[in-house]
Amino acid sequence: MSLRIVVCVKYVPDATGDRHFSEDLTTDRESVDGLLSELDEYAVEQALQIADDADDAEVAVLTVGPEDAGDALRKALSMGADKAVHVEDDDLHGTDVLGTSLVLAKAVEKTGYDLVVCGMASTDGTMGVLPAMLAERLGVPQVTLLSEVSVADGKVTGRRDGDAATENLEASLPAVVSVTDLSGEARYPSFKGIMAAKKKPVESLDLDDLDIDAEDVGLEGAWSKVTDATERPPRTAGTVVEDEGEGGTQLAGFLAEKKFV
Amino acid sequence: MAEVLVYVDHLDGAVRKPTLELLTLARRIGDPVAVHLGPGAEDAAKTLGEYGAVKVLAADAPEFADYLVVPKVDALQAAYDAVGPAAVLVPSSADGKEIAARLAVRIGSGLITDAVDLEAGDEGPVATQSVFAAAYTTKSRITRGTPVITVKPNSAAPEAASAAGTVEQLDVAFGELAQGTRVTSRNAREASGRPELTEAAIVVSGGRGVNGAENFHVIEELADSLGAAVGASRAAVDAGWYPHSNQVGQTGKSVSPQLYVAAGISGAIQHRAGMQTSKTIVAVNKDSEAPIFELVDYGVVGDLFQVLPQLTEQVKARKG
Numbered sequence: 001m002s003l004r005i006v007v008c009v010k011y012v013p014d015a016t017g018d019r020h021f022s023e024d025l026t027t028d029r030e031s032v033d034g035l036l037s038e039l040d041e042y043a044v045e046q047a048l049q050i051a052d053d054a055d056d057a058e059v060a061v062l063t064v065g066p067e068d069a070g071d072a073l074r075k076a077l078s079m080g081a082d083k084a085v086h087v088e089d090d091d092l093h094g095t096d097v098l099g100t101s102l103v104l105a106k107a108v109e110k111t112g113y114d115l116v117v118c119g120m121a122s123t124d125g126t127m128g129v130l131p132a133m134l135a136e137r138l139g140v141p142q143v144t145l146l147s148e149v150s151v152a153d154g155k156v157t158g159r160r161d162g163d164a165a166t167e168n169l170e171a172s173l174p175a176v177v178s179v180t181d182l183s184g185e186a187r188y189p190s191f192k193g194i195m196a197a198k199k200k201p202v203e204s205l206d207l208d209d210l211d212i213d214a215e216d217v218g219l220e221g222a223w224s225k226v227t228d229a230t231e232r233p234p235r236t237a238g239t240v241v242e243d244e245g246e247g248g249t250q251l252a253g254f255l256a257e258k259k260f261v
Numbered sequence: 262m263a264e265v266l267v268y269v270d271h272l273d274g275a276v277r278k279p280t281l282e283l284l285t286l287a288r289r290i291g292d293p294v295a296v297h298l299g300p301g302a303e304d305a306a307k308t309l310g311e312y313g314a315v316k317v318l319a320a321d322a323p324e325f326a327d328y329l330v331v332p333k334v335d336a337l338q339a340a341y342d343a344v345g346p347a348a349v350l351v352p353s354s355a356d357g358k359e360i361a362a363r364l365a366v367r368i369g370s371g372l373i374t375d376a377v378d379l380e381a382g383d384e385g386p387v388a389t390q391s392v393f394a395a396a397y398t399t400k401s402r403i404t405r406g407t408p409v410i411t412v413k414p415n416s417a418a419p420e421a422a423s424a425a426g427t428v429e430q431l432d433v434a435f436g437e438l439a440q441g442t443r444v445t446s447r448n449a450r451e452a453s454g455r456p457e458l459t460e461a462a463i464v465v466s467g468g469r470g471v472n473g474a475e476n477f478h479v480i481e482e483l484a485d486s487l488g489a490a491v492g493a494s495r496a497a498v499d500a501g502w503y504p505h506s507n508q509v510g511q512t513g514k515s516v517s518p519q520l521y522v523a524a525g526i527s528g529a530i531q532h533r534a535g536m537q538t539s540k541t542i543v544a545v546n547k548d549s550e551a552p553i554f555e556l557v558d559y560g561v562v563g564d565l566f567q568v569l570p571q572l573t574e575q576v577k578a579r580k581g
């Protein structure tokens with residue numbers, strides 16, 4: 001029986017760019033180049049490894065995002081995913097995490113799945129909650145924040161390195177997992193992979209296809225609202241000294257002046 | 262006055278500091294009702310009462326430890342149904358955020374994560390967040406349902422305010438999914454004897470410049486002289502020189518201490534994301550062009566192996 005894996009990937013503004021808010025207080029996706037969230041590359045990598053270890057598996061990558069988000073799908077396809085699903089609709093602009101999880105849940109169900117693989121967090125929103133929400137909406141186990149994951153005999157197992165403890169987890173499929181940046185470096189797309197990606201199918205879905213009410217998504221439908229966004233004032237330039245044998249003593253003087261010692 | 266649910270983070274009844282901060286913030290919105298899951302409710306209730314909990318809803322069951330997240334969501338939802346609160350506050354730990362997320366879906370409410378401050382507002386609580394690697398400070402509120410908000414450690418100074426803290430049994434009916442993800446084994450992290458990274462007033466972090474696990478004692482000795490927690494950059498963690506649980510940054514912990522000392526760390530955006538809101542920042546780096554110097558209140562361009570030991574000696578001498 002074939003294993004159907006869906007990887008959720010997000011297209012995000014490059015974190016090393018100068019990220020801003022737009023006038024409507026949503027993330028400005030114009031001024032900074034976008035890319036496949038680096039943390040979702042780990043998800044694609046683990047999905048591909050799980051697929052390699054299975055007798056017969058298919059990896060679909062799924063994104064909810066604007067037209068440009070197709071770039072993230074293409075990158076994942078060139079890494080080796082088999083097909084892509086792009087949920088795109090003008091009414092989605094400004095959707096928050098509750099709305100996004102609703103859309104992803106419908107899209108995952110429509111695509112068909114045994115295993116959903118997510119990244120640990122998106123590099124723009126950095127909430128790290130979507131995988132749990134998705135599991136809640138799908139009504140399947142969540143096996144999240146894994147540094148190690150494997151699938152065998154209809155079960156997913158993995159290691160969660162938590163704040164207070166390391167836990168080994170186990171759940172039956174279907175399930176939603178998320179993987180951390182400790183799970184193993186993601187592969188680079190090969191030239192062959194990039195060429196092959198051009199021929200792979202990309203399905204496009206809108207809200208109608210998913211039976212979702214426009215009122216439940218978008219800026220108007222959002223469950224939360226940003227009312228103010230202020231750029232942090234740049235830190236005032238401090239003192240920088242060259243160590244000429246007394247650097248440690250000078251630093252101690254500064255800490256004493258600030259009453260840290 | 263409206264009641265506000267506060268999810269308690271504790272170790273066998275020893276309440277962790279972030280929960281006391283939550284109780285302090287909750288009082289700005291209403292009367293805190295604490296939700297304590299697992300053992301030790303009676304012990305915890307004393308502390309929770311001292312910090313303003315009018316009531317402690319307590320439940321203990323093997324499910325909380327044996328299965329991931331969902332049993333705790335079932336319990337928090339039971340508390341929500343019993344109390345009908347004005348808001349639900351949960352500590353921003355990995356578990357806390359997932360519990361809050363699932364509760365938000367269940368009760369059809371909006372979710373705000375990683376708040377660093379909270380105030381009462383005309384249209385419900387207003388949360389302050391620090392986003393885009395702390396380049397922006399935002400204010401947000403929930404527009405649909407009961408606000409569910411996770412709050413980062415070090416967001417408020419805990420203030421005592423005596424309240425009854427009466428323990429009441431919370432009845433929890435576990436749902437079908439409660440046993441979905443089994444915890445087959447658990448290894449508690451060993452205590453370092455140092456302050457908790459996210460709660461510490463001072464953090465001393467080492468990066469690639471430390472150049473080996475065997476050299477990290479230079480960082481630890483400075484940390485110990487200052488009573489600080491030890492942090493590390495991802496480069497140091499990836500190299501296996503220090504545990505991942507000490508990583509500071511986007512995919513590690515975010516810290517906001519009174520003093521942050523970065524040694525042998527260049528100051529990449531992902532590292533800044535986890536420390537940029539520290540009150541005072543100090544760096545030692547041998548490259549005067551390192552971006553970390555853009556953030557510092559005081560910086561020393563020099564070899565950390567020269568500067569740090571000298572600093573440690575001086576700190577010890579001054580402390581007598």
Ligand SMILES: Cc1cc2nc3c(=O)[nH]c(=O)nc-3n(C[C@H](O)[C@H](O)[C@H](O)COP(=O)(O)OP(=O)(O)OC[C@H]3O[C@@H](n4cnc5c(N)ncnc54)[C@H](O)[C@@H]3O)c2cc1C
Pocket residue numbers: 038039123181467468469470471493494495496497508509510511512513514524525526527528529530531532535545546547548551563564565566
């Ligand atoms: C998705 C993603 C998530 C990430 N998450 C994190 C994260 O959570 N935390 C994090 O830290 N990074 C994170 N990173 C990595 C980040 O981009 C940097 O690679 C990392 O922070 C670099 O660590 P470093 O400053 O220790 O090393 P380097 O950048 O190599 O800097 C080492 C510094 O040490 C100095 N130095 C060397 N020797 C000495 C000496 N003897 N004395 C004084 N100074 C010396 C050098 O001049 C240099 O400035 C992430 C990256 C990505 C893509």
Ligand SMILES: Nc1ncnc2c1ncn2[C@@H]1O[C@H](COP(=O)(O)O)[C@@H](O)[C@H]1O
Pocket residue numbers: 008009010011037039040043062063064065097100104117118119120121122123125126127128129130131
């Ligand atoms: N718009 C999106 N499209 C597809 N996947 C997403 C989207 N947003 C979030 N995800 C997935 O959910 C994970 C956690 O995101 P978040 O909770 O937003 O930090 C990411 O690593 C992705 O795997």
